[in-house]
Amino acid sequence: MHRHCRSSSLARTWSTLRARIRRLQHASPVTSPIDATAVNVPLRFIATKSHRAMSTATPAPELQEPHILRKSVIASANWVSLKKIEWVDPRGVARSWETAERTTRSGDCDAVAILALLKGGSKPTETVLTLQYRPPVDKLCVELPAGLIDKGETAEEAAVRELKEETGYHGNVVRTTGIQVNDPGLTNANMKLCILDVDRTLPDNRHPVATPEDGEFIDRRLVPVRELLAKLEAFQQEGLAVDARLMHLAIGLNLSGFLTDTADGSS
Amino acid sequence: MHRHCRSSSLARTWSTLRARIRRLQHASPVTSPIDATAVNVPLRFIATKSHRAMSTATPAPELQEPHILRKSVIASANWVSLKKIEWVDPRGVARSWETAERTTRSGDCDAVAILALLKGGSKPTETVLTLQYRPPVDKLCVELPAGLIDKGETAEEAAVRELKEETGYHGNVVRTTGIQVNDPGLTNANMKLCILDVDRTLPDNRHPVATPEDGEFIDRRLVPVRELLAKLEAFQQEGLAVDARLMHLAIGLNLSGFLTDTADGSS
Numbered sequence: 001m002h003r004h005c006r007s008s009s010l011a012r013t014w015s016t017l018r019a020r021i022r023r024l025q026h027a028s029p030v031t032s033p034i035d036a037t038a039v040n041v042p043l044r045f046i047a048t049k050s051h052r053a054m055s056t057a058t059p060a061p062e063l064q065e066p067h068i069l070r071k072s073v074i075a076s077a078n079w080v081s082l083k084k085i086e087w088v089d090p091r092g093v094a095r096s097w098e099t100a101e102r103t104t105r106s107g108d109c110d111a112v113a114i115l116a117l118l119k120g121g122s123k124p125t126e127t128v129l130t131l132q133y134r135p136p137v138d139k140l141c142v143e144l145p146a147g148l149i150d151k152g153e154t155a156e157e158a159a160v161r162e163l164k165e166e167t168g169y170h171g172n173v174v175r176t177t178g179i180q181v182n183d184p185g186l187t188n189a190n191m192k193l194c195i196l197d198v199d200r201t202l203p204d205n206r207h208p209v210a211t212p213e214d215g216e217f218i219d220r221r222l223v224p225v226r227e228l229l230a231k232l233e234a235f236q237q238e239g240l241a242v243d244a245r246l247m248h249l250a251i252g253l254n255l256s257g258f259l260t261d262t263a264d265g266s267s
Numbered sequence: 268m269h270r271h272c273r274s275s276s277l278a279r280t281w282s283t284l285r286a287r288i289r290r291l292q293h294a295s296p297v298t299s300p301i302d303a304t305a306v307n308v309p310l311r312f313i314a315t316k317s318h319r320a321m322s323t324a325t326p327a328p329e330l331q332e333p334h335i336l337r338k339s340v341i342a343s344a345n346w347v348s349l350k351k352i353e354w355v356d357p358r359g360v361a362r363s364w365e366t367a368e369r370t371t372r373s374g375d376c377d378a379v380a381i382l383a384l385l386k387g388g389s390k391p392t393e394t395v396l397t398l399q400y401r402p403p404v405d406k407l408c409v410e411l412p413a414g415l416i417d418k419g420e421t422a423e424e425a426a427v428r429e430l431k432e433e434t435g436y437h438g439n440v441v442r443t444t445g446i447q448v449n450d451p452g453l454t455n456a457n458m459k460l461c462i463l464d465v466d467r468t469l470p471d472n473r474h475p476v477a478t479p480e481d482g483e484f485i486d487r488r489l490v491p492v493r494e495l496l497a498k499l500e501a502f503q504q505e506g507l508a509v510d511a512r513l514m515h516l517a518i519g520l521n522l523s524g525f526l527t528d529t530a531d532g533s534s
Contacts, residue, residue, distance in 0.1 A: 066400040066484070075342030075349050080365040080453065082342050082349040085402040090484045098347040099403035100367030100454065115518075117525055125526045133333040134451040135352040136366035141451045174525070177518070178503040180511035182450045184401040184408045186347065187367065189453055191511055193518065195525060217333070217357045225526060236445040244447035244458055248512040251382075251444070251460065252519025258384055258441070258462060259392045259492060 063090040079103055100187045106151035109179050111191040112158045113146035113245065116171050117225065120200040124224045128167045128198075131219040131240070142221075142235045143243040146191070159194035167220045168208025171196030182245075193245075229254045330357035346370055367454045373418035376446050378458040379425045380413035380512065383438050384492065387468040391491045395434045395465075398486040398507070409488075409502045410510040413458070426461035434487045435475025438463030449512075460512075496521045 066089050074082040085097040102110050118126040127144075134141040147162035149155060156173045163171050175195040182189045198205055212218050223231045229250035232242050333356050341349040352364040369377050385393040394411075401408040414429035416422060423440045430438050442462040449456045465472055479485050490498045496517035499509045 063484075066402075068402060068405055074344055077341055077349060077351065077365045080349060080367055082344060082347060082367065084344065087402045089482055090400075093482070095482060097402040098344045100347055100349065101403075102453065133357075134448075135333075135335060135354045135364040136368075136453060136455045137448050137451045137457070138335055138455075139448075141448060143451070177514060178500065178509070180514045181401075181404050181406075181408060181508045182511050183454070183456055184404045184410070184508060184510060186369065186403065186454065186456055187450070188403045188405075189450055190404070190508075193511075193515065195518075215356060215360070215362060217330075225522065233445065241448045241451060241457075242445070243451060244449045244460075244512050245515040247444060247447045248460065248516040249519035249522075251462075252516035253522050255492065255516075255520050 064088070064092060066090050069094070074098070076103065100189075102148075102187075102189055104148055107149065108190075109149055109155060109192055110189050111146055111148050112155045112162065113144040113191055113193050114159045114163045114171070115144060115193060115195045115249070116163055116167070116169060116198045117174075117195065118169070118198045118200050118205075118222065120202075123200070124226060126222045127225050127228065128163075128169060129221045129223060129246070130166055131221060132217060134241070137241050139239070139241040141241045141243060142232065142246065144193075144246050144249075155192040156194060159196060163196060163198075165211050165213065166216070166218050168210040169198045170202065170204050170208075171198040191245075225253070331355070331359060333357050336361070341365070343370065367456075369415075369454075369456055371415055374416065376416055376422060376459055377456050378413055378415050379422045379429065380411040380458055380460050381426045381430045381438070382411060382460060382462045382516070383430055383434070383436060383465045384441075384462065385436070385465045385467050385472075385489065387466050390467070391493060393489045394492050394495065395430075395436060396488045396490060396513070397433055398488060399484060401508070404508050406506070406508040408508045408510060409499060409513065411460075411513050411516075422459040423461060426463060430463060430465075432478050432480065433483070433485050435477040436465045437469065437471050437475075438465040447512075458512075492520070 066087060069086045069088060072084050074084050079102065081101050081103055083099050083101060085099055087095055087097060089095050116128050130143050130145050131140055145163050145166045147158060149158040155176055159173055160171060163169055173194050174197050177193045179190050179192055182191060210218065232247055232250050236242055333354060336353045336355060339351050341351055346369065348368050348370055350366050350368060352366055354362055354364060356362050383395050397410050397412050398407055412430050412433045414425060416425040422443055426440055427438065430436055440461050441464050444460045446457050446459055449458060477485065499514055499517050503509055
């Protein structure tokens with residue numbers, strides 16, 4: 001049975017799924033019977049492939065869109081609340097999930113992180129990292145400059161402000177990503193990443209002065225972008241914690257060495 | 268006053284800080300009076316630079332290592348608990364922080380994510396992404412295959428198992444990162460990333476069959492690694508949520524276009 005979808009975002013998701021599947025057929029090579037069933041099946045079947053993979057030759061039952069029945073607050077503190085989600089899976093089975101949510105979100109995005117690219121002069125492109133003690137992990141953490149987006153503020157405005165506050169550098173936004181979800185199995189916390197160009201030759205950027213908020217104690221480190229992964233591994237070996245998003249960016253930057261094909265896609 | 272550090276991990280962090288600073292002097296160019304004070308100051312001053320930056324010419328008071336006084340459980344559910352951390356900042360000010368913790372961690376690492384590199388044959392290197400509904404964000408999410416590390420299991424064993432369960436592919440681990448913290452301002456949740464080589468020419472990998480756990484409905488998509496960022500942006504435009512770690516990896520993979528210097532570091 002095809003249930004009415006009670007979530008607008010979920011409705012958007014499902015209503016665009018068929019179009020996505022059509023468009024991505026070439027992008028997502030069909031390499032197995034499982035994928036083969038994916039590209040033209042009725043919308044309600046889209047979540048069934050892994051089920052079919054483990055099922056017998058008998059056809060799978062019709063599946064429905066998963067949807068949330070209700071969310072209840074288990075506990076709400078000043079900045080974080082713990083909630084229980086009761087939802088219905090694609091087979092119609094009622095299930096529950098627990099999630100942590102920030103209480104501070106004003107728009108559709110919690111935070112922005114800043115990848116600053118320091119250019120100008122003869123030095124290679126550098127980026128600036130922040131080092132600060134993080135109570136949740138009880139360690140000094142290596143991260144990209146970042147902060148929560150204030151009410152009425154755009155991600156780009158927050159990025160320029162936070163980079164200046166945390167590192168003293170003034171930059172110009174050259175790119176902003178779409179919303180990314182930080183840890184979707186645990187929380188709805190999300191973010192955008194802004195890439196900022198920082199002109200090292202500007203007077204303000206020669207002697208940058210950070211202006212942290214009360215209670216912020218943020219150290220900074222400049223690292224040549226091409227050496228980012230090696231520097232992060234050095235931080236880890238010395239007992240510091242490294243943010244997963246920053247580490248993944250560094251791994252992507254170094255991934256060419258793991259690929260057998262060339263940049264033009266040929267083998 | 269130099270307080271005794273009550274946290275072993277924090278103790279490790281601070282005890283290695285002087286060595287790190289010494290080693291990273293060349294890696295982290297001293298470009299401002301702030302950084303200049305960083306490299307040879309007494310250990311207890313390491314967190315004071317941003318304070319100094321906003322202070323007057325009068326010397327900053329001696330700072331101490333931040334440390335946790337106590338952690339109390341606000342609420343604990345089946346999989347997630349919400350806790351209040353009372354901690355002392357580098358200026359000796361008592362502060363509180365709220366954090367969400369998984370109740371499932373058995374070792375020092377919660378989870379593993381898998382970057383599978385499908386090689387062999389004439390096609391370019393591909394990776395496999397998972398699509399699954401995530402109640403915390405109420406959307407279909409695009410992620411790397413991933414899962415919690417079982418008790419007594421290594422990250423590598425979990426990576427091979429989860430890749431097989433979620434996608435049907437069998438791979439061999441070629442690299443494992445150190446522990447990465449997912450969202451250190453909000454949670455202690457952490458992970459390792461394993462890079463696995465998958466031989467597309469093996470019979471088992473020609474027609475991979477996923478074996479998801481009960482309640483898992485996981486779709487998969489193969490994407491040429493070099494097209495990863497464009498594909499993720501296409502998913503976002505179609506209303507799907509993209510995991511921040513995956514997105515950052517794709518941005519790193521495409522970062523060369525934003526750099527003014529060449530791979531050998533020259534401008």
